[in-house]
Amino acid sequence: MSEPGGAGSREQRQAPPVCFRHTDRETYIRCQRCERPICPDCMNPASVGFQCPECVREGNRSTRQHLTPYGGRRVADPRLTSFVLIALNAAVFLAIQATGRGRSRLVDYLALLPDSALSRGRDGLPVVVQGVADGAYWQLLTSGFTHVQLLHIGFNMLALYVLGPTLESVLGRARFLAVYGASLLGGSAAVMLFSAPNVTTLGASGAIFGLMGALAVLSLKVQGQAQQILLWIGINLVITFTIPGISWQGHLGGLVVGAVLGAAMVYAPRRRRALVQWSAVVVVVLLALLAIAARIVALA
DSSP, X not given: OOOTTSHHHHHHHTOOOBOSSOTTSBOOOXXXXXXXXXXXXXXXXXXXXXXXXXXXXHHHHHHHHTXXXXXOBOOSOTHHHHHHXXXXXXXXXXXXXXXXXXXXXXXXXXXXXXXXXXXXXXXXXXXXXXXXXXXXXXXHHHGGGOOOSHHHHHHHHHHHHHHHHHHHHHHOHHHHHHHHHHHXXXXXXXHHHHSOXXXXXXXXXXXXXXXXXXXXXXXXXXXXXXXXXXXXXXXXXXXXXXXXXXXXXXXXXXXXXXXXXXHHHHHSOGGGHHHHHHHHHHHHHHHHHHHHHHHXXXXX
């Protein structure tokens, strides 16, 4: 009988690995995807090394479903979603221009105002503008589609046209929209928390910064040309903090949410990818809503 710590236990600790499907067969070959030991009967030649039957089936299933590298379903034209978002922003912009521009009642209704405040109407008389704290919860999202100045919407839509299709092509439509929408909401939550209650905020910049954050994480993950997107983010942050009248709260809120969800999308483990990705989206949205609710209570 071998004593504890003797030769017998060392031999047991150093026993050769066995195939995960045929436990009576010793092997030193591992699957290139899941790294489990596989015997010759389980080896399937791959571009590099061998894969086990389960990984081969998973790969074939992904190919048949035309999945993106991060689990989303590929789309025929990744520009379509961005075009729809651009069209929605353009439609709201044209409606605002046609109904009074900066004094349009649509701005009062759609732009984000943390708490109700007095404003001057088109006739010069004071008008009470409803804010989020008084029930205008839709403003948390509609503000991201509201623009008054041509230069503002022009820059935002150009950025969406450049960034959107690139990100959607690797994430898929559903995940891309999740990043966009959650970044928009994250920017609104930051505005609610850190801006003055009577200051109106509008524009798609929070969602655009979210796309930049997600794309920066993706570029770092694939070791691409991350310097370009990081430089773009840096320039926009300088503009944010140096030009008066720009909501740094919305920009930073969107950037942080986009980077967090981008990391969840591209670093999620393959076997639990969808669970991790969508759980991250749910958690981020819930945290944003909790922050908004806390601010509403504080303003009550």
